[in-house]
Amino acid sequence: MEQHRVKWIFGFALLLVLIIVLFLFNIGFGSVSISINDIFKVLSGNVASKASYTSIIYKSRLPQTITAMLAGAGLAVGGLQMQTLFRNPLAGPSILGISSGAGLGVALVVLFAGNVLGVTISGYGLLGHMTVVGAAFLGAFFILMLIVFFAQALRDNTILLIVGIMVGYATSAIIGVMKFYSPKEDVHAYVIWGLGSFSNVTWEHLMVLIPIVIVGLLMSLLLIKPLNVLVLGENYAENLGINIKHTRLFILCCTGILTAAITAFCGPIAFLGLAVPHLTKGLFRTSDQKILMPAVMFAGAVLALFCNLIARMPGFDGALPINVVTGLIGAPIVISVIIKRFKLNGLNG
Amino acid sequence: MITLLQSTDLAVGYAQGKANEVVLHRNINVHLQQGEFACLLGPNGAGKSTLIKTLSGFIPRIAGSVAVNGKELHDYKRGELAKIVSVVLTEKLQVTNMTVFDLVALGRTPYTDFFGTLGKRDKYLVLEAINDVGLRGFANRQLVCMSDGERQKAMIAKALVQDTPLIILDEPTAFLDLPSKIEIVQLLKKLAKNKNKGILLSTHDLDLALQLADKIWLLAQGRELEAGIPEDLVLANGFRRFFEKEGILFDNNSGSFKVEREQLKTIRVVGIGVEYKWLSHALNRTGYETTDKEGDYPQIHVDADSNKAYILQQVDGSKHEMRTIEDLLEQIKTHQL
Numbered sequence: 001m002e003q004h005r006v007k008w009i010f011g012f013a014l015l016l017v018l019i020i021v022l023f024l025f026n027i028g029f030g031s032v033s034i035s036i037n038d039i040f041k042v043l044s045g046n047v048a049s050k051a052s053y054t055s056i057i058y059k060s061r062l063p064q065t066i067t068a069m070l071a072g073a074g075l076a077v078g079g080l081q082m083q084t085l086f087r088n089p090l091a092g093p094s095i096l097g098i099s100s101g102a103g104l105g106v107a108l109v110v111l112f113a114g115n116v117l118g119v120t121i122s123g124y125g126l127l128g129h130m131t132v133v134g135a136a137f138l139g140a141f142f143i144l145m146l147i148v149f150f151a152q153a154l155r156d157n158t159i160l161l162i163v164g165i166m167v168g169y170a171t172s173a174i175i176g177v178m179k180f181y182s183p184k185e186d187v188h189a190y191v192i193w194g195l196g197s198f199s200n201v202t203w204e205h206l207m208v209l210i211p212i213v214i215v216g217l218l219m220s221l222l223l224i225k226p227l228n229v230l231v232l233g234e235n236y237a238e239n240l241g242i243n244i245k246h247t248r249l250f251i252l253c254c255t256g257i258l259t260a261a262i263t264a265f266c267g268p269i270a271f272l273g274l275a276v277p278h279l280t281k282g283l284f285r286t287s288d289q290k291i292l293m294p295a296v297m298f299a300g301a302v303l304a305l306f307c308n309l310i311a312r313m314p315g316f317d318g319a320l321p322i323n324v325v326t327g328l329i330g331a332p333i334v335i336s337v338i339i340k341r342f343k344l345n346g347l348n349g
Numbered sequence: 350m351i352t353l354l355q356s357t358d359l360a361v362g363y364a365q366g367k368a369n370e371v372v373l374h375r376n377i378n379v380h381l382q383q384g385e386f387a388c389l390l391g392p393n394g395a396g397k398s399t400l401i402k403t404l405s406g407f408i409p410r411i412a413g414s415v416a417v418n419g420k421e422l423h424d425y426k427r428g429e430l431a432k433i434v435s436v437v438l439t440e441k442l443q444v445t446n447m448t449v450f451d452l453v454a455l456g457r458t459p460y461t462d463f464f465g466t467l468g469k470r471d472k473y474l475v476l477e478a479i480n481d482v483g484l485r486g487f488a489n490r491q492l493v494c495m496s497d498g499e500r501q502k503a504m505i506a507k508a509l510v511q512d513t514p515l516i517i518l519d520e521p522t523a524f525l526d527l528p529s530k531i532e533i534v535q536l537l538k539k540l541a542k543n544k545n546k547g548i549l550l551s552t553h554d555l556d557l558a559l560q561l562a563d564k565i566w567l568l569a570q571g572r573e574l575e576a577g578i579p580e581d582l583v584l585a586n587g588f589r590r591f592f593e594k595e596g597i598l599f600d601n602n603s604g605s606f607k608v609e610r611e612q613l614k615t616i617r618v619v620g621i622g623v624e625y626k627w628l629s630h631a632l633n634r635t636g637y638e639t640t641d642k643e644g645d646y647p648q649i650h651v652d653a654d655s656n657k658a659y660i661l662q663q664v665d666g667s668k669h670e671m672r673t674i675e676d677l678l679e680q681i682k683t684h685q686l
Contacts, residue, residue, distance in 0.1 A: 225465040229458050231444050235407065240458040240511070241431030287447040290464060 008291055011284050015298035019069070022305035026065040027057055030312050060199070065305065067201040070213040071262045072272055072304025073297040076280075077220045078255035079273030080296045084227045084289070085251050086161045092274035093259040095161070096147045096252070097168030098140050100175070102263040103194065105139020106132055107175045110190045111182040129200060132193065133264045140260030143167060147256070151248055157234060160248075195321030196267035198308050209265050216258035217297060223251060224289045231287055270323050271330025272307070276300045278333060303329070353514050353547040354381040354404065359413035361396065361403040372411055373399050379566055379576045381549055383514065386541035387576075388558035389551040391568035392592065397551045400568065401519045404549070405436050417515060431459035435511035437504045437518040442492065449495070449503045450488040453479055456510035471510075478506040481544075482536060498529030505536065509544070516540075518550045530554055534561050555588070559604050567591045615640055616681075620651025628659065631674045635681075649677070 027043075028034045034057065038048040042057045078093025086095070094100070109131055147164055154160045179187050201209065226247040229237040234244050262269065277292070280299045284291055307325040356379050362372040373396035381387055391397050402408045404415060406422055415422040417433055425433060435456070442452075456478070457471045467475070479488050482502040492500060501521050508516045518537070522530040534550070534557045541548040541563070549566075552558060558565055559579045566576045569591045575582065582588065588599045598607045615638045618629055628651060629639045640646075650660040659677045661669045663684065671677040 222463075225458070225461075225463065228465055229455055231447065232442065232452075232455060233440060235438055235440070236436070236455075238407065238427075239405065239431060239434070239436045240455065241428045242458070243427055281446055285446050287444055287451060290466075 004286065008284060008286070008295075011295060012298065014283075015295065015302055018302045019298060019305065022302060022309060023065060023069075025309050026068070026305055026312075027061045029309060030056075030061065032056060063201055063203055063206055064199045064308065066206060067198045067209065067266065068304040068308040069301040070209060071198065071266050071269055072276070072300035072302070074213045074216055074258040074262050074300070075269055075273035076276035076296045076300025076303070077217060077293065078258045079275075080277040080280075080289075080292060081220065081223065081227065081251050081255045082273075083277055084230055085248065086157055087231070087233065088161065089278065090274065091161070092271075093255050094168075094263075094268060094270075094273065096164030096256075097143050097166075097171055098147070098256055098259045099263045099268040100168040100171035101143025102136040102140035102260060103175055103268060104143075104171050105135035105137070105264075106193050107178050107190060108139070109135040110193065111175075111178040111186050133205065136264035137260055140256070140263055143171065144252070144256035144260060148249060148252055151252055152245070157248075192321075193267050194323075196269045196323040196326075198266055198304075198322060201265050205265055209261060212261040213258060216254055216261070219250070219254040219257075220293060223247070223254065224293055227251070227289045227293075228287075266322075268323070269304075269326060271326045271333075272300065272304060275326075275330045275333040276303055279303070350382045350384070352380050352382050353417060354379075354549075355416045356380070356404070357414045357416070359403070359415055360411040361399050362411050363399070363408070364411060370411060373570075374568070374574060375412070377413070377574045379574060381515070381547040381564075383547055384541055384545045385563045386538045386548045386561070387550070387564040387566060388562040389549060389566045389568060390553070390555060390558055390591075392570075393553075395568045395570050397568055398519060400574075401517060401549070401551050405434050405517045405519075406430050428459060431511065431513075433513055434515045434517055435508035435513040437501065437508050437516070437521045439520045439523045441497065441524065442500060442504070444492055447492045448488065449479060449484060449490050449492065449506075450475060452492060452503050453506045453510055456507035459511065474510050474512075475506075478509040479503075481509060481540070482506045483532075496529070498525050498532065501525065501529075501533060502536065505533070505540070509540070514547060516546055516548045518548070520551050520553070522552060522554065531557060534558075538562075555592070556605060559583075610634075610636060614638065615644070615646045617641065617644060617646055617648035618651065619648060622651070624657065624659075625651045628674055628677075631678060635678060647681075 024036060024039060027039050028036060032052075034048075034053050038050075038053050039057070041048045042054050048054060075093050079091070082091040082093060082095050083089060146167060150163050151160055154163065179190065226237070226242050229240050229242050230247070238244050276299050277296055280292060280296045281287070283299070284295050286292065307322060307329060311320045311322050311325045356377050358375075359377040360372050360375040361377065362370060362374070364370045377400070389397055389400065399408070403410050404422070406425070409423060417425070422430070444452075453475045454467055454471065457467060457475065458465060461467060461471065476488060479485065482505050484499065484502055484506065487495070487499070487503075492503070495503070504521070522533050525533065534552070534554070537548050537550055538561045540546060562579055564576060565579050565582055566574055567582065567587055568574050572591065575587055575591075577585070577587070583601055583604060586601070589601070592606070593599055596609045598609050599605075600607050610633070613636065616632055618625065618632070618639045618641065620628070628649065632639050645664065647661065647663050650662065652658045652660060657672070659671045659674065661671065661677060661680055669680055671680060
């Protein structure tokens, strides 16, 4: 037990250092590089060597960095919950079609409104962006309610998972129809949204996003005990006194709210939620949610900051969408997980 | 003896709404006592699982009552029930990064605080249970690095730390090899006695149940459950009635199944000891009836004491001496006896 504790403390210390370093890198690097002295000066309210630094940091890089951390932590926690609930290593926060729901909301305002009502939302600046966020959140929430409805009717988790995936497919199909009948510019605007971004989130948005994500993360801490027992499967969990139906609804709502809010503001961020729990388990070598839950939050923030940094590396100049980066990092992780699993199963015959 | 579990006119089955009730068994009247190890036996599809699920509180009963410690099972709250009945199931657990200690510790869930923190006493109980099931020194072993049998033992340790008077196991040995099966059933018998628990095991392993169970509950489709001690059930032809199918016979003498074969020719076998027994076995298996009476048929003399030989004497008087039963069978085949 003691040797584990040392490993866990080391793991958390490592993640914390990475968060701080990556946080500073995210603020400092970009098309304009800002020295660490200037970063500290600006963040502590003093005057930096160039007046423009204050504006760059406060208006653009700081909200973007905070958004990346929140999104990474929130999606990773959602991924851990889905993987534990469905006992499936390939589940992620978007597995139940919630981010497709957000996509549907966005498609309705960007494609449908542009097409039928003759309004181009993307031309309305901030107001237009708020409409998109609102629509995405409503769409995600609608799908979440649908899933909750099915969750109450269905006892079996596997069937619920299949229903969720099917709902996602159906939603994507509706979006496909709308895309097909929409003008190029609108489809392009939708595709851009679909590639995800941490940079469209302003302080006004953050005032909404921060409390929602914090509530979601706190909720997930309440789920530590039932999630630990759910590792054994529903039957054992029920025999140990866990109320499966309530727990499942609570988990779905927790993941659902986190995913809905984050997807609404940042677009559908792929892979983070799926990959981070695996990375974390690899680092901490435990199945105890008391360790995993906070560790996954930290690791999620780290990976999101890292992806955001790469997306903004000098030379790319923000041209690389976040989903391209998460995909490129996420895909190798998923592959290595599958291979590792395969080896383990082979070991047992 | 204190009765832990008592069912009265219990009916079990599945109900999907009031209209679609599927009743598998009615009038189940059984009881399980403290320190008693009972085995529920029955062919596949007999409804063993449904009965087990009803008795462990997973599914509601259709009619009648199940009393545990004098109180109706389905009146217990979820949290209380977790301290009354613990279960071990068939399902194989594949969890990476989980040690035996972690798994067994989950059995303390009904007793731990909001975050599931283990106290000193919890940790002591977990280690004690790991030792009790014979996994001493395995506490920090990863589950994925253990055999199926060891993993089921860990699940039994989980049931032990759950500290319930009743432990119900639903075919926990189904996918285990024979030695592991024997080990688990022996372990359960020992635990029932030493820890004074009521243990109910559903299984297919008739021989093991006959040898180790205090009580046997027999269940088959379309029949009422019969319970009793193994010997009484054999003498009352219980096993014959519940298990015999065309071509399969239950031998009340040996307490095992025999496959019915056409046995056309007779061979006299003379001798004693284990060689005699297995020679008869081999002859029966290849389609000969064996007898010890003299008559107009070939005879085999088992020379068990000195040089361990099988002497075949044909009707015409010619003799052959063989060292192994295989050679003997070969000889019989070539002479077309």
